[in-house]
Amino acid sequence: MARSLAIAGLLAATLAAQPAPSGAVLYQNARLIPGDGSPAIERSALLVEGGRIARVGSAGSVTAPAGAARVDLTGKTIMPALIGTHVHPGFQRGLSYVAANFTRDTVIEDLNRALFFGVAAVLSHGIEAGDVLYQVRADQQAGRLGGARLLVAGRGIGAPNAGPGGATYAGIAYEITTEPEARRSVEELAARQVDIVKIWVDDRNGRAPKLPPALYRAVIDEAHQRGLRVSAHVFYHDDAVDLVAAGVDAFAHLVRDKEMDDALVAAIVKKNVYVMGNLTTPLRPTYPSLPPWLTAGDPMMTLLTASVPAAVVARMQAYYAKRDPKSVEGARQRYGILQRSLARLSKAGAKVVLGADTGLEDHFFGFAEQLELQAMVDAGLTPAQGIVAATSRAAEFLHLADAGALQPGKRADFLVLDANPLDDITNTRRISRLVINGATIDRASLVAQYR
Numbered sequence: 001m002a003r004s005l006a007i008a009g010l011l012a013a014t015l016a017a018q019p020a021p022s023g024a025v026l027y028q029n030a031r032l033i034p035g036d037g038s039p040a041i042e043r044s045a046l047l048v049e050g051g052r053i054a055r056v057g058s059a060g061s062v063t064a065p066a067g068a069a070r071v072d073l074t075g076k077t078i079m080p081a082l083i084g085t086h087v088h089p090g091f092q093r094g095l096s097y098v099a100a101n102f103t104r105d106t107v108i109e110d111l112n113r114a115l116f117f118g119v120a121a122v123l124s125h126g127i128e129a130g131d132v133l134y135q136v137r138a139d140q141q142a143g144r145l146g147g148a149r150l151l152v153a154g155r156g157i158g159a160p161n162a163g164p165g166g167a168t169y170a171g172i173a174y175e176i177t178t179e180p181e182a183r184r185s186v187e188e189l190a191a192r193q194v195d196i197v198k199i200w201v202d203d204r205n206g207r208a209p210k211l212p213p214a215l216y217r218a219v220i221d222e223a224h225q226r227g228l229r230v231s232a233h234v235f236y237h238d239d240a241v242d243l244v245a246a247g248v249d250a251f252a253h254l255v256r257d258k259e260m261d262d263a264l265v266a267a268i269v270k271k272n273v274y275v276m277g278n279l280t281t282p283l284r285p286t287y288p289s290l291p292p293w294l295t296a297g298d299p300m301m302t303l304l305t306a307s308v309p310a311a312v313v314a315r316m317q318a319y320y321a322k323r324d325p326k327s328v329e330g331a332r333q334r335y336g337i338l339q340r341s342l343a344r345l346s347k348a349g350a351k352v353v354l355g356a357d358t359g360l361e362d363h364f365f366g367f368a369e370q371l372e373l374q375a376m377v378d379a380g381l382t383p384a385q386g387i388v389a390a391t392s393r394a395a396e397f398l399h400l401a402d403a404g405a406l407q408p409g410k411r412a413d414f415l416v417l418d419a420n421p422l423d424d425i426t427n428t429r430r431i432s433r434l435v436i437n438g439a440t441i442d443r444a445s446l447v448a449q450y451r
């Protein structure tokens with residue numbers, strides 16, 4: 001056991017950050033989706049130098065320096081790498097999903113798998129024990145470690161037993177009952193330089209007390225005073241209304257007791273609250289039988305089988321072997337509420353971002369983001385809107401000024417796809433090449449050890 005862990009650690013350590021290549025590379029003739037909402041360039045030229053995007057334009061309009069390498073991408077599509085804004089790394093290792101898995105190696109596995117699926121940055125959302133994630137973030141920032149870029153929320157904040165549900169997460173969140181505790185929690189998180197503060201406002205189906213308004217107001221006030229923002233897990237419509245009034249900065253979920261009404265949607269738009277759809281965990285029980293993405297030959301299955309153990313894929317498929325029509329119908333009704341809320345938000349101009357509760361059991365890094373993007377488009381976003389939510393707007397939310405769009409000065413983090421995702425959003429899974437920091441990544445080597 002100790003020996004195999006040591007070997008896994010050694011392999012993980014070899015997946016270091018890729019230094020930016022020194023030479024210039026001109027990628028020519030691909031369709032290019034900038035990710036910032038501007039139209040695609042049908043025959044493009046993209047010049048990359050020193051890991052950054054130097055110029056973007058139509059083929060022929062961009063001159064490359066002498067000696068630049070040229071890559072012909074005729075027939076391909078370039079878009080920014082994806083960004084996931086709601087992940088929980090560290091809990092799953094093969095078939096097991098337990099607190100003891102929460103180690104540096106497991107976190108690195110998740111971040112490598114994210115990158116394999118085309119996800120270049122992720123924000124962990126508050127189920128974070130000890131120092132592991134802080135150390136991974138620091139090592140990435142120092143260039144000592146690769147994988148998808150990790151941002152952290154540290155320990156999230158909830159009422160006693162009303163934080164993350166399930167024994168796996170027990171004891172991780174702050175459990176507060178007074179305003180001084182609320183402020184002290186935020187003070188500690190600020191000292192660790194978290195990227196956001198996560199709160200849970202939910203009674204967990206009547207099982208626990210909800211975080212009271214006075215306490216979440218104290219958290220939000222203390223966070224804002226310290227230059228931090230607050231993302232709320234929410235369940236009930238009434239709580240969402242009050243959280244917007246209290247100044248919350250993001251919703252980590254849609255409300256689930258009913259469809260968001262016009263007043264709530266308008267308030268979210270007016271106050272620039274970012275919203276994660278988080279459609280995919282509730283999506284999965286809506287299928288009466290095996291979904292296309294778990295069927296042999298589907299691009300998602302190809303990615304899954306290349307990156308997770310066969311026994312896990314078999315477990316994911318076995319779930320669909322015998323579905324009860326009643327529970328499928330119930331799941332569909334609950335799911336319809338979410339779809340309609342997301343469509344309303346998008347139509348009203350809310351800042352929708354890609355967030356998938358990635359890292360719950362069998363909800364793998366990268367897989368979850370790819371599925372969420374499809375779910376957002378199925379709910380009513382156009383593919384172009386889905387791509388913005390998954391790239392430039394997610395980067396804006398995460399304050400990653402160098403990511404999320406193919407514009408001069410940004411990091412050269414992009415996907416080369418075999419087919420156009422504006423025609424069919426699932427084409428984001430047909431990854432022909434992944435470029436991170438200007439370097440083409442050997443994707444297979446990121447995940448070979450995890451199958």
Ligand SMILES: [Zn+2]
Nearest residue numbers: 086088125357
């Ligand atoms: Zn979550």
